[in-house]
Amino acid sequence: QDKPVQLKISTWVPAQHPLNPSLQAWADDIKKASGGTISSSLFPSEQLGKAFDHYDMTRDGIADLAYISPGYQPGRFPVIAGAALPFLFANGKGGTAALDEWYRQYAAKEMKDIKVCMAFVHDPGSLHSVKKVTLPTDVKGMKVRPATATVGQVITALGGTNVQASAPESRDMLERGVADAITFPWASLGLFGIDKVTKFHLDVPLYTTPYVLGMNKAKYDGMSAAQKKVIDDHCTTAWAEKIATPWADFEFGGRAKIAALSGHEMVKLTPDQLGQWKKAVAPAENQWAESVKKAGQDPAAVMNSLKQTLAKHNSGL
Amino acid sequence: MSSDAVALIGFVSLFVLMLLRVPVGMAMGLVGITGYSYLTGFAPAMKLIGQTSMRTVTDYTFGVIPMFMLMGAFVSISGVSKELFRAANSFLGHLKGGLGVATVVACGGFAAICGSSVATAATFAGVAYPEMRRYGYPKSFSSGVIAAGGTLGAMLPPSTVLAVYAIITQQDIGKLFMAGILPGMLALAMYVLTISILVRVRPDLLPAGKATSWGERFRGLKDVWAPLTLFAFVIGGLYGGLFTPTEAGGMGAGGAFLLGVLRRKLSRAQIREALLQATRTSAAVFTVLIGALLFGYFLTITQVPQKLTEMLTGLGLGRYGVLALIMVMYLVLGCLMDAMAMIILTVPIIFPVVTALGFDPIWFGIIIVMTVELGLIHPPVGMNVFVIKSVVHELSFSTIFKGVIPFVITDLLRLVILIAFPIIALYLPQRMG
Amino acid sequence: MQIVWEASLKQSFMDRVIDTIEWLAAIFVGLVALDIFVSVLLRKFFNTSIPDSYDFGRMLLGILIFWGIAATSYRGGHITVDLVWTNVGPRARRWIDVFATLVLLFVVTVQTITLFDKVRQTYIDNVLTYDMNIPTWPFFAIGWLGDVSAVLLIAIRTYRLVFQPEALEDKHDANYNE
Ligand code: NA
Ligand code: NA
Numbered sequence: 002q003d004k005p006v007q008l009k010i011s012t013w014v015p016a017q018h019p020l021n022p023s024l025q026a027w028a029d030d031i032k033k034a035s036g037g038t039i040s041s042s043l044f045p046s047e048q049l050g051k052a053f054d055h056y057d058m059t060r061d062g063i064a065d066l067a068y069i070s071p072g073y074q075p076g077r078f079p080v081i082a083g084a085a086l087p088f089l090f091a092n093g094k095g096g097t098a099a100l101d102e103w104y105r106q107y108a109a110k111e112m113k114d115i116k117v118c119m120a121f122v123h124d125p126g127s128l129h130s131v132k133k134v135t136l137p138t139d140v141k142g143m144k145v146r147p148a149t150a151t152v153g154q155v156i157t158a159l160g161g162t163n164v165q166a167s168a169p170e171s172r173d174m175l176e177r178g179v180a181d182a183i184t185f186p187w188a189s190l191g192l193f194g195i196d197k198v199t200k201f202h203l204d205v206p207l208y209t210t211p212y213v214l215g216m217n218k219a220k221y222d223g224m225s226a227a228q229k230k231v232i233d234d235h236c237t238t239a240w241a242e243k244i245a246t247p248w249a250d251f252e253f254g255g256r257a258k259i260a261a262l263s264g265h266e267m268v269k270l271t272p273d274q275l276g277q278w279k280k281a282v283a284p285a286e287n288q289w290a291e292s293v294k295k296a297g298q299d300p301a302a303v304m305n306s307l308k309q310t311l312a313k314h315n316s317g318l
Numbered sequence: 319m320s321s322d323a324v325a326l327i328g329f330v331s332l333f334v335l336m337l338l339r340v341p342v343g344m345a346m347g348l349v350g351i352t353g354y355s356y357l358t359g360f361a362p363a364m365k366l367i368g369q370t371s372m373r374t375v376t377d378y379t380f381g382v383i384p385m386f387m388l389m390g391a392f393v394s395i396s397g398v399s400k401e402l403f404r405a406a407n408s409f410l411g412h413l414k415g416g417l418g419v420a421t422v423v424a425c426g427g428f429a430a431i432c433g434s435s436v437a438t439a440a441t442f443a444g445v446a447y448p449e450m451r452r453y454g455y456p457k458s459f460s461s462g463v464i465a466a467g468g469t470l471g472a473m474l475p476p477s478t479v480l481a482v483y484a485i486i487t488q489q490d491i492g493k494l495f496m497a498g499i500l501p502g503m504l505a506l507a508m509y510v511l512t513i514s515i516l517v518r519v520r521p522d523l524l525p526a527g528k529a530t531s532w533g534e535r536f537r538g539l540k541d542v543w544a545p546l547t548l549f550a551f552v553i554g555g556l557y558g559g560l561f562t563p564t565e566a567g568g569m570g571a572g573g574a575f576l577l578g579v580l581r582r583k584l585s586r587a588q589i590r591e592a593l594l595q596a597t598r599t600s601a602a603v604f605t606v607l608i609g610a611l612l613f614g615y616f617l618t619i620t621q622v623p624q625k626l627t628e629m630l631t632g633l634g635l636g637r638y639g640v641l642a643l644i645m646v647m648y649l650v651l652g653c654l655m656d657a658m659a660m661i662i663l664t665v666p667i668i669f670p671v672v673t674a675l676g677f678d679p680i681w682f683g684i685i686i687v688m689t690v691e692l693g694l695i696h697p698p699v700g701m702n703v704f705v706i707k708s709v710v711h712e713l714s715f716s717t718i719f720k721g722v723i724p725f726v727i728t729d730l731l732r733l734v735i736l737i738a739f740p741i742i743a744l745y746l747p748q749r750m751g
Numbered sequence: 752m753q754i755v756w757e758a759s760l761k762q763s764f765m766d767r768v769i770d771t772i773e774w775l776a777a778i779f780v781g782l783v784a785l786d787i788f789v790s791v792l793l794r795k796f797f798n799t800s801i802p803d804s805y806d807f808g809r810m811l812l813g814i815l816i817f818w819g820i821a822a823t824s825y826r827g828g829h830i831t832v833d834l835v836w837t838n839v840g841p842r843a844r845r846w847i848d849v850f851a852t853l854v855l856l857f858v859v860t861v862q863t864i865t866l867f868d869k870v871r872q873t874y875i876d877n878v879l880t881y882d883m884n885i886p887t888w889p890f891f892a893i894g895w896l897g898d899v900s901a902v903l904l905i906a907i908r909t910y911r912l913v914f915q916p917e918a919l920e921d922k923h924d925a926n927y928n929e
Contacts, residue, residue: 009619048618050366051373057872061365062358076879142798153881163881165805170379173490177559179794339836339851341829344858367862368869372891376813378805384780384815385787561791568787575784593777598828600780601819606830655832704833 003225008041011064013052016045018192019251020068023244024214027235035231039224041066052167059215060114069213071112072149079292080107080303084122084211085151086289087282088318089307091206093124093249094242095316100211101241103310107298108213115215118236121245123186124252125206129199130182131175135268137281146171146183148210151289155208158284168193175199184208188255202259204267205275206318214244321357321620328353328616342659343602343609350613357619366615374608378564382491384600385567386476389552390432391592392574396583398545399441402427405538407449411527415517417453418463418524421446422509425467427542429502430549431574432471433478435657435691439468439702443709453527459516461713462721465702466509466729469691472657474502475553476567478603479657479690483683486610486665490680491563492556493747497680499553500742501688505732512728544581548573557750571596603658610662617666627670637675641737644668645689652693656701660690684743685736692729695722765907772900773822779815783808802882810890817897824855825904845916852912856905863898870895 010028014020021043028041050058053074055067071078072085081104090096101120108117126148128134134143141160147153153163164180166173168189174180175198183195184207190196214236221232260267270278290300311317328349335345347367355363374380406420406427413419421442428438442464450460472479475495484491517524530538552570555561561569578584584592617623630640651660665686672682694702697719707713736742790804801807823829836847874888911918 042621044618049615050369054369054373057365057369061369062362063366063369074876074878075881075884076877144794144800147881150879150881157882162800162802163805165378165881169488173492173562177562177565179562179565335854336832337835339831339833339847340854341831341851343830344855347862348854348858364861364865365868368865368867371862371866372813372869372894375816375894376809376891378809378812381783381787381808381812384812385784388780388784560795565787565791568784569791571784572788590774590777593780594773594822597773597776597780597815597819598823598826601776601816601823602829604816605820605823653834655834656830659830659832704837 003035003038003228005037006039006220006224006228008039008065008220009049010041010043010066011049011055011058012043012045012068013047013055014045014068018045019247020244021045023247024068027240027244031231031235034234035228039228039231056112056115056215059217062217062219065217065220066118067215069215070149070210071213072151072210075150075153076292078111079289079296080104080111080298081120081211081213082149082151083289083293083300083303083307085149085208086286087152087155087208088206088279089311090122090125090209091311091316091318093122093209093252094246095314096125096209096311097121097245097249098238098242099307099310099314099316101238102314103307104211104213105238106306107303111296112213112215114218116218116221116236118214118216118232119238119241119244120211120213121241122209122211122249123245124249125209126184126186126189126252127205127207128182128184128203129190129195130201130203131199132181133201133266133268134182134203135270136274137278140182143181144179146174146180148184148208151285152184152208154288155282155285158288159281171195172198186252186255187259188252190255190259196259196262196265200264201266201268204256204260204269205278214241322622322625324353324356325617325620325622328613328620332613336655336659341602341605342655342663343605343607346606346609346613346663350609350616353616354612354619357616366612370611370615371608374611375604379491379562380485380604380607381564382481382567383478383603384596385564385571386433386478386481387599388592388596389476389548389567389570389574390434390437391595392571392578392584392589393431393545393548394428394437394441395588395592395595396574396578396581398431398542399424399428399445401538401541402545403442403445403449405535405542407527408530408535408538411453412529414521414526415513415524417446417450417455417527418459418513419510421450421463422467422470422506422513425464425470426474426502426506427546429470429472429474430553431476431545431570433476433481435469435472435479435694436701436705438471439464440705440709442467443706447706447710449527454525456523456721457713458717458721459524460721461706461710461718462723462725463509463513465695465700465706465718465722466725468702469695469729470502470505472687472691473498473505473684475499475556476570477687479661479687480683481563482603482607482658483661483665483687485607486662487669487679487683489683490747492566493680493750494683495553495563496557496746496750497684497743498687499746501684501732501736504735504742505729508728508732509725512724516724544577545574548577557746559750606658606662610666613663614666623667623670626667627674630671631674637677638737640671640675641677644671645685645733648686648689649693649696652690652696652700653698657687657690657694660693661686678740678744680747681736681740681743685733688729688733688736692726692733695729696726697722769825769904769907772818772825772904776815776818776822776897779811779818783811783815786811803880803885806880806882806887810887810894814890814894814897817894818900819897820859821897821901821904824859824901825908827908829855845912849909849912852905852909856902856909859898859901859905863895863902866895866898 055069058064059067071081104120143161144164145156145161146164172194293300332349351363403424406423410416410420480494484494552566556566694700703718786808870891878887
């Protein structure tokens with residue numbers, strides 16, 4: 002008989018966020034599959050620690066499992082940061098499958114202090130601004146709250162400056178003119194009231210944010226072989242897709258809702274304009290390549306692999 | 319041992335350590351980490367200390383605390399409390415009870431720059447008390463009105479306790495500051511009313527002071543317009559969406575520094591003193607914040623707050639019954655500890671109950687700060703009273719409490735008004751958009 | 752004669768150390784205010800910003816708080832519950848003071864050790880600022896030195912409390928916190 006294990010799962014999104022019920026369902030399935038020997042408590046909304054610290058919390062055993070945003074910390078996880086570069090992902094569901102499959106090649110090396118259970122993305126977000134932005138040159142001189150450090154590098158490359166704020170603070174920053182624009186997924190705009198301030202929305206799948214569900218290594222190693230198998234069976238690409246799907250659907254639905262709101266302008270791009278954007282963000286990709294090289298990987302191979310996996314799951318741009 | 323038992327032992331040891339004068343933040347941190355270590359393991363507990371300490375002190379939004387403290391320090395060290403009192407007195411002093419009203423008004427003006435109730439009381443114990451005594455005001459009234467007037471410091475923005483409440487409950491600091499304005503002005507008006515009733519009932523109690531010429535009155539205004547303009551600029555900018563709370567504090571500190579230097583009221587030594595005072599007091603507050611977070615993580619894994627919420631909401635007392643219970647608890651705690659410690663220790667536990675009952679979090683912030691401030695002046699012990707006594711040695715506690723009783727009654731009445739009409743607190747923040 | 756002279760030299764050395772630490776703390780709070788003040792002016796009037804002013808601001812804030820903890824710990828400026836302390840005699844007061852300071856020393860020492868680990872980890876993990884991608888660990892290290900000073904000052908305070916109680920002048924600013 003396996004000895005009972007109690008897991009603390011930590012997320013930093015508010016309790017009403019679609020990710021929490023997905024994780025709860027995942028934990029319930031683990032409990033069932035383990036014959037009740039692995040039970041979990043879910044702690045949402047930063048109850049166990051701040052968003053930025055979730056990787057460290059997993060490593061240190063403050064949480065046994067945690068929802069991690071590697072992009073919050075510039076320079077720390079260069080490989081996965083590549084998935085945060087603009088114009089890669091077309092959607093959230095297939096995109097999640099692709100990201101998870103791709104990152105499994107690098108996870109053990111890049112996140113060596115934890116056991117990476119799965120990786121996932123949200124449905125692509127875009128740039129939402131107080132004044133109209135059509136061309137990359139419009140970003141020059143703007144103050145932008147980026148989703149990740151990688152997006153931050155893109156903003157810098159375009160001649161804008163970065164404003165840091167947590168998601169709940171973002172609306173305030175935009176209202177007070179500390180920021181003029183924000184990169185954000187579509188439905189979350191409404192969740193945080195940001196749609197009250199930003200009236201212009203670039204109508205392209207601009208970027209997405211890669212996330213990881215990580216597990217404390219000692220906790221995993223301390224389990225019986227049968228329990229480890231239950232965890233392994235739940236740390237799969239299929240489960241990543243299952244967990245990410247409700248959130249992806251939620252964000253995907255947000256775009257149509259914003260488009261239907263009066264007083265909001267969806268800024269469409271011609272193929273030529275889209276081309277200008279792709280050209281303008283290229284320096285950020287070079288910067289990313291440098292950081293990957295420094296970490297001992299071949300950036301071209303890493304990026305090709307990501308693009309191929311995305312194509313395989315029909316999620317590339 | 320069950321996690322409930324661990325939580326209980328935690329609370330008991332916390333109180334013992336605090337009564338043995340271990341700094342509140344250190345006691346909370348020590349107990350929190352010990353309990354956490356027992357439940358989760360030693361290694362994660364040690365990591366939690368470093369992580370929580372570093373994350374808390376490098377949180378940009380928390381910068382609001384040292385910045386407003388620095389603004390208050392620059393303004394008060396440049397002598398504005400005396401000028402405020404002199405100006406108010408020149409208009410009101412010749413009336414019966416006028417010196418008392420002038421004290422309340424000057425406290426209100428000072429409160430608009432200084433974030434602390436105890437500092438306001440201490441300042442005016444030095445400035446206004448001797449004047450009131452000189453014109454034959456009784457000791458009890460003179461000290462009582464200062465104790466009460468001091469509480470305006472925490473209600474009118476900026477307010478350190480309101481900022482800390484906002485941080486703990488993840489509410490908007492700017493909105494809480496705005497929510498304090500109308501209740502603070504109501505308090506000021508009700509204190510003035512209390513004094514005029516006292517004058518009616520006992521005409522000989524508060525003699526008239528000396529009359530001042532209009533020329534002198536306007537000369538007095540010349541001294542106070544600058545800090546009051548600074549206040550209007552900072553709070554107006556916050557309300558109008560020009561800057562974030564941290565930025566408002568930074569602008570206020572920068573403005574107060576420039577005003578002090580340009581008006582030749584800040585020497586090099588005074589600048590250093592103001593910087594140091596802001597640093598020390600901010601460090602003291604952050605120590606408590608870090609301790610409270612560590613204690614909070616411990617409580618989270620014991621799941622005591624959830625259980626307490628279920629218990630209290632299941633009592634069948636109704637929303638207002640539970641609210642009354644909470645407020646009585648605060649009045650009792652008011653005999654033990656100061657406002658900051660009370661807020662930090664109890665809000666993480668009480669807040670889930672309050673939101674579960676459907677009360678507005680901004681409104682509750684105002685109610686809780688009013689209750690806690692009442693604790694600072696009501697008998698048998700209270701922080702404002704201690705501080706006034708430490709400034710004016712001739713007073714006894716019973717004398718001060720005797721003088722404060724009319725104002726305690728006023729405050730209780732104001733609490734009832736605020737509970738009946740939440741709009742008084744919520745009107746301005748709702749306008750902010 | 753010799754012994755008296757040595758004692759006073761040692762005392763004035765300690766006082767100089769304390770003075771320097773307090774000065775450093777004071778300078779950092781001024782720097783944070785300056786950073787915010789200038790950033791707002793630049794934004795409002797020149798529609799521009801200092802790169803990394805946000806990261807600088809928050810890391811300076813961290814430095815100021817740790818150095819401030821040093822200053823406030825030495826001056827006995829922490830927020831305390833004085834109910835028992837004010838109602839007992841001078842002997843009991845001294846015991847309470849010594850006990851409380853020892854606990855303070857213990858807690859801040861543990862904090863300093865864990866913070867060293869945090870700084871070291873930040874160095875290893877290569878965490879950078881947002882705009883200019885400067886390593887953040889040196890800022891954390893300066894903050895950590897403040898906590899080291901706190902341990903040093905609390906040790907001096909404990910020593911003086913036991914052996915030269917007259918040398919301590921407590922500043923109860925902390926009572927004005929709320
Ligand atoms: Na105030
Ligand atoms: Na009391």
